[in-house]
Amino acid sequence: MSFRHIIAIMKKRNKTKFVILGLLTIAPLSGYGIKSLIDKSITYFWSESNGQIYPTLNLLLKEKLIILKERQSVGKKIRNIYTITKQGTIELKKWLNTLAEKNIHRDETLLKLFFGGASSIKESIKHLQTRKKEIEKNLKNYHLIQKMIQTQEDSPHNIYWLICLRNGLISAKADLKWCKESIKTLEEHKQ
Amino acid sequence: MSFRHIIAIMKKRNKTKFVILGLLTIAPLSGYGIKSLIDKSITYFWSESNGQIYPTLNLLLKEKLIILKERQSVGKKIRNIYTITKQGTIELKKWLNTLAEKNIHRDETLLKLFFGGASSIKESIKHLQTRKKEIEKNLKNYHLIQKMIQTQEDSPHNIYWLICLRNGLISAKADLKWCKESIKTLEEHKQ
DNA sequence: GATTACATGTAAGTTGTTACATGATTAA
């Protein structure tokens, strides 16, 4: 036990806090609603689990960054709807205006391809084909989301949502191109 | 405390193990060598910290998937060089031939852009410009790595490394295009 | 009558990073 262990270790940025605050600027939501919204919208670049959401919700309540707007109780069913507070929007804005940390992305498919020499061309092609299918599925979904955003009434969020969506579209298309090209390269190499 | 907590919870896939095994198929390496090689090669799609590498190295020794090939001792300096065992290559191959888990990628920049409506156009453009600079830096590095691989003698790894590199190049270019386009969109929206 | 969706929450784990300690060697 040395000195360094006594002094406080650098606080980690709990991003779940800001994801929740951000979503509450769109509409008041329950914990369940937050999880569903994440899975329907930002899931392609961000995800959260219930084990993160519910405890964070209580933390935010304690810090007065959100408040319980409504507590529905039909029979024994409980439903908590939260709203962001003024202090909450201030904290969110502070974080939004802060430089993003360098994002560390981990891609298991690429890792397996990198070590392809220790396996076989056949297996590597299989990984690429699985990836290809996944991208094609995502692409279809992106198009659906795009229509949904474009047909809804104008909101200050729309421009930002379309930008994020466009990132998904462009990246997916590029990745797809790479898949096709790489499958071809490996197949030619086989002969 | 219920039954579910007594029965073993599903084992997690320790991917650090396979990263190390994979790198040892390229050459015998020390812990330090492994860390350096990761930072010079696969860092764009995979990273590991010393806190993961050294304990895993001892785990792999215990499981006999690697062996201590050489123990250099000049003065008091210690240096452990590890080699992969036959059993190690078998385990690696097993993992390589297994479907990759769906990769969850978390992108803080996109998250901040998604909530841009709670901040300002100016701040959102700033995030995009930071991203743009980062990609441009990466692109330069990709070109350097590409030359390095292409000028070195032919090895069974080359084709796979070039495929991974090409993913970096294609993705980076697509992302850069998106950055430029999005900056323009937001700037036009300002007026 | 069974399944799915709605709804909240936690225990127990795994995974991963950070910030050090320790000390040798090499280059400016």
Add this chain to the structure above:
DNA sequence: TTAATCATGTAACAACTTACATGTAATC
């Protein structure tokens, strides 16, 4: 002589997932 690089390792934490418990309400 100072700084950087080489080299191994760990304590303390933060972050995150999984697999449940425990219900209600709606729908097929």
